[in-house]
Amino acid sequence: MRPVPRTLAGQAVALALTVVAAIVVAGSVLAAVDARVDGDRAARNEVTAVAVSLADAPSTIAAVTSPDPAAVLQPVTEQVRATTGIAFITIMAPDRTRFTHTDPTLIGKPYIGNVDTALRGQVFTETYTGTLGPSIRTVAPVRAADGRVVGLVAAGITQRSLSDGWWSQLPLIAAIAAAALGTALLGLWFLRRRLIRQTGGLAPDELRVMYEHHDAVLHAVREGLIVTEAGRAVMINDEARRLLALDASDRSSDDDRRTDHAALPEFVTDGSDTIDDTLYAVHGRILVVNRSPVPDRPRSAVVTIRDRTELSAAMGELDSMTRFAETLRSQAHETANRLHTIVGLVEMGRGDDAVRLATTELELSQHLVDRMTQAVSEPTLVALLLGKTAQAVERGVSLSLTEDSQMNDAATHGLTPGEVITVVGNLIDNAMDACDPTDPWVEVTVVGHPGELRIVVADSGPGMDRELFTRALERGWSTKGGGDRSGRGLGLALVAQVVARHGGTLTAENSYGSVITVTVPAPDTRQGSPR
Template identity: 60%
Template sequence: MGPLLRGAAWPRSLAGQAIALQVLVIALIVVAGSALAVVDARRDGDAAAEQQVLGIASALADSPSTASAIESGRATEVLQPVTEAVRMHTDIAFITIMAPDRTRFTHTDPDQIGGDYLGTIEPALRGSTFTEVYTGTLGPSIRAVAPVRDSSGNIIGVVSAGILQQSLADRWRAQWPVIAAIGVAALAVSLVGVWAIRRRLFRQTHGLRPDELRVMYEHHDAILHSVSEGLIVLDGSGVALVNDEARRLLALPSGEVDRSDLPEFLRTYNPGARDEIHVTDDRVLVVNRSPVHGSAGTNGDGSEVVTIRDRTELQGALGELNSLKILTDSLRSQAHEAANKLHTIVTMVEMGRAEDAVEFATAELALSQRLVDRLSSTVGEPALVALLLGKTAQAAERGIELTVTEDTRLPANSDDLLLTGQEMVTVLGNLIDNAMEACDRSDPWVEVTVTQDDGDLLIRVADSGDGMDARTFAKAMRRGYSTKSSGDADQHGLGLALVAQVVNRHHGRLTTDVTYGSVVTVTVPGP
């Protein structure tokens, strides 16, 4: 078969090729089964005929009347009617009773009586009953031969009964239509089933050819391993697919992944989610979820595709940028305030009140300088000093009294700190921001304490607000929480979650209570 003919006659889709092969196999099985049924019917017919003639010959040979008729010399007269009656009743070809010298006493054709029997009788003369296929006067036949004994056990005759093979052939040929009808019915039922399978297979493979499916799989596999985003496919039975990046971002085990191995936010069916931010123990992740069209059920057990982006480093950079922005804004505000004070001092000098101008200029400067000097001497981390100074200026602008307690003290060598400078900025910066947002507007104050004594690091931020209950606080640590409006919550709702991430990374504790105010405490144990 040439390529052109083969391409034109052979189906191209996977469903078509699979069904064509099934049709060929089914047709071959039905034809072979029918042929075997015919052969088996013929073999069974021959075996049944052999047993039939063997039983008839043995029954007549063992009958006492047969031996008596032979011994009386009236064998033909007595036995011919009997054998013909038995032959007509059993529908066999012939029953021949003969003398040991082959002389026939009975025969289907009366003209053959008295003639010699054609066939084998020697085993019967030796006392054995046997069957054979032999061509006699009526044609090829299956015959049985049995000896006739007198009362003394001597062989005085032989009985032969046979069925023509032509009759047997007519019998099993009569079964052909039934076998053919059964074969055609089986083929028809099989083709209906194959057609139903073809429809289902065609729908599931979208009519694609095997080579197209192979290329699709290769591309699919290559994309899964090359994309820089985490990719997870969820279906009703669990996790259908996880790529390498998703395993890395979610710290999933190798091999098969169960739904229980996923973080809590991925264990429920939630298609349509866009740019959701979730915080794990060590990462900030952006999650998008999309349903697989046509697979979602009404009970929410359909398939969905989940993509995951890592935002950990970006979130840290945003935190640092926010701190720098706060410091910049504070410096700008202070520069503006300094300009106003400078104009005041110049005016007082022009008015001849130089001593009052000096006192005015140095009073607030001394207060600010004392704070700078105290923090510089007690806090060895420059980033934390800058953060506290910037937050103090920011609080002053907003009319909030921010106090850094006298207990604040950290090792002079920043290498001895239990948290890095960036982690300190993340933890303390977010706690102060949350405190300034939550404090009571009628009496706004925030108090900050940072100490590292006896090997443990303690960070305590208190404010004049009402605080959060245990359930709300737990939610804030897990998913992010904000008292702001929904528009700002997306930007500021990760504060406590990021703090909890740093604390968990160092096996610390994050607690809250309401005593002299709303107090949030971070404790990081030393090595």
């Protein structure tokens, strides 16, 4: 049998039982000692009251000075003794000769005990061993009318009587102690059962190791993890704090309840529904969020977060490049067809027709390139616009660069060529997806001023209201191939990420069509440093 319980519940109950038993035993001992002290105090008060009352009684004074004091006083003292329950009442002469005694054979014999203080007219109490054994006795003087001490009254209670009274109280004290201990045992038994259920019957060392491993895993895992209870985060690991840009200074080592819950996004605080692999744009990051509600606990859930920022950006750029490559392939196909036609015309001897066909297509292409190059000198953006124009022709969409467009190489205001492709390419793709099929058109305006870069993409689609546009920026909806056609998908989230990184703005309005406007200020006019 184990000398010390193994489980935390057993050790806690054993410790509590030891403390309770010690308290009960100590309380019982103190109660017994207190009963003994109270019995002695009560005995002293009682014998003093009896002795003083008899000494001050006029009948006692008269009897002491009578010819036969014993005949008068013995019946009186025995009656008082029987009434009060004290052991003895002895009335004596100043020379110690007894007038009364419990044992009548001792009347007339000298009193055994101290009387000097009483002879001096003072009442005193002492513990003394007399003919009845050890006793607590009080001796009071009997004074005549002139103040002389004409007799003494001694009243006492034997220690055996006091002990009998004290022992008679011990069963009650023991019963109370046993009841208290039994109640404590019952309560500790219920406490043990609850602790075993809560701790799974594990030992303290096992719980400590489990907690340390659990804490280490939670804060080391490269996936954000948040546990919410009643809409409040009770556990946020380090990766979740990094992804949600939470300030780590308000976090203690083992308590996440001090987190500023107002800074948490809605998908954390609202734990009512299940979320599966849903994209959200939060603080310039594209996050994949999963949320599993806790059964039978309202607004309580486990939320996991994964970072897809770089992957989403790469996928967006890859999508743009893929479409660009498809456009170039289609152009190459069309060019090959025209070249075969021209060769055929030459072989047929119709050289003039071949020259006319070749120069006409060349003039149209060159005119488009010259016009876009003149308006926008950024070669990456020109190439993107040419590719999107060819792609729009294939899809039956009229894509045009407005006459207001004007931008040179220096007007990108910090945007890299890849970021320019991400912003313009995604806006054009979204516009072509959303434009009205009965009248499909898209207009692009790119204006680069010394103070800002402004990109406006308009289409013939129905557009989005402010609430839907805000949700589209926060959530990375993927709407291609079905679903909510009003959402602009992951492309808008990527655009918003680039714009936010450079301190710009992204707005939507419905005027002559659905109009999306991106404004990027010059680096020297931004509030703070670019992120």
